[in-house]
Amino acid sequence: MDNKELISIVIPCYNEEESIDIYYEAMEKVRQNLAAEDAEIEYIFVNDGSKDKTLTILRKLAKKDSERVRYISFSRNFGKEAALYAGLENAKGDFVTVMDADLQDPPELLIEMLKTIREEDYDCVGTRRVSRDGEPPIRSFFARQFYRIINRISDTEIVDGARDYRLMTRQMVDAILELKEYNRFSKGIFSWVGFKTKYLEYKNIERVAGETTWSFWGLMKYSIDGIVAFSEAPLAFASIVGLLSFILAIIMVFVIAIRTLIFDDPTSGWTSLVCIVLGLGGLQLFCLGIVGKYLGKTYLETKRRPIYLVKETEKDLTA
Template identity: 40%
Template sequence: MPNDRLTVVVAAYNEAQSLPVLHPRISAALAGIAELDGRVLYVDDGSTDDTWRVLCDLAFADPRVTLLRLSRNFGKEAALTAGLDLVTDGAALILDADGQDPPELVPDFVAKWREGYDDVHGTRIARAGEGWLKRTTAHAFYRLIGRLSKTPVPADTGDFRLLSPRSLAALRQLRERHRFMKGLFGWVGFRSVAVPYERDARIAGGSKFNFWQLWNFALEGITSFSSAPLRVATYLGLMTALVAFAYGVWIIVKAFAWGDPVAGWPTMMAVILFLGGVQLIGLGLIGEYLGRLYDESKNRPLYLVDEIRPARSDATQRA
């Protein structure tokens, strides 16, 4: 009997074109690892195309495949959480459904896991198929959150990683609603190691994230793992107050010394607009954090499951 069990978790949303190409690569990678009980878990995150039908076909042809279908689209972070929650035996390896993260590296990840590492993550050294703007903004985001957050978030590292059983058990204890998985992986800690690789272009279809969604995702990550924006607002307000106080003193001194018969309307409007803008920025940052507290207080489930289809190999073993 194999000594180790590994479940490859793939969250998919409208990936009917890429999954038939990706699954044979996953199967080949698992088959090439000695003494490993390899499984595949697909999470359908409320797809509106033929993704579920394609997944059912894959499960029919491969007895190692488990299917999990969510009741609607909850987002990638919730879909990954649902998949990882279902892995209660052995380790889990997260893989994107678009094929950009190569399954051929799974043996390298497993080798590091067997050496005793709990978090084996892939670090991108190249990003094929992406424009300069996306590469530049991604590079800047990872450096920014690395400086702002006390939680270690490895640079140029996505969700492509292997998590040991104790890392999975620790991760299941973190039930916050606003989930930035890259930060949660770092917060859990334990022994981690990076595996550098070159990220490929998508094997089919198009990206499900536009720049507005990526901006909101970056904001989610920063506000979830750092209070630095609130501190910046505090410092900005303090500096503005000091400048305003100094300017007020200057006006009083000027009026006493030389007089000021005509009030300066442009100066007054500039000061009002500047102070109002600073106040709105501060209120907006406070609102971001208060909104997260409001969502957490409702205590809703992270996701709802529509259907689970266990792997046929598990059913055979139970029988």
């Protein structure tokens, strides 16, 4: 193991009691093939405040394979972004990869990713899905629209269908860890730091066990956070809407004044007035909400709270 390059595998876990053992068995088969490539692996499971028996299974696995299995258990649920950061921060490997425990990220691709980095001088080899088979149609539709929108309004390119599953060099991981922001959007961060990246394509694979914890509204909120994190376009949009509303109001004032003076047709009717007031009030609240979203993110950053809090690690098993 001393002469082999170490690959740290970060696995965020939230209620994955049904998947962990299946994932470990699948990865052990891949590990044997990686050994032929002069590479060894370490597992870094991050328990993100799971409410099932995930932590119990991780304890057993750490005792069973104490040489390779490590785990970090949070004091509560901090979210996948915090789990990713914790795993990267604690990874010791020459290369680091991020994988889901549900085996939607094909473990066998890891061998090709390693060869590509070594032979083609890449800093990162990522993966992207070329199909969304098995997903609800409405979820797939909004996912495609998200990538289309964010790539139009942001200077940071985010590849459509890109997964968090990627193999990165130590240099790239260290660069990512330099970004200590509280509000994290890893897909954007992976692109923002730069570095030479190649993507491997594969068709969508359904979960091996359990159910996804991502709801439609959860993904929608995550998408909005990504747009706010990597684009100021919504703020510009709010300013433009405000300016257009003001110009329209001035034009209407002149129209009403001219019509009254020339045609002796004074404006009457409270219905149209109520509609105008409600319309403008709605636009104001909408724009205020956009500004509030950015202000809220800034407020959270200024608090400088830790990204995560650790309650237990594998070291506590022998303490």
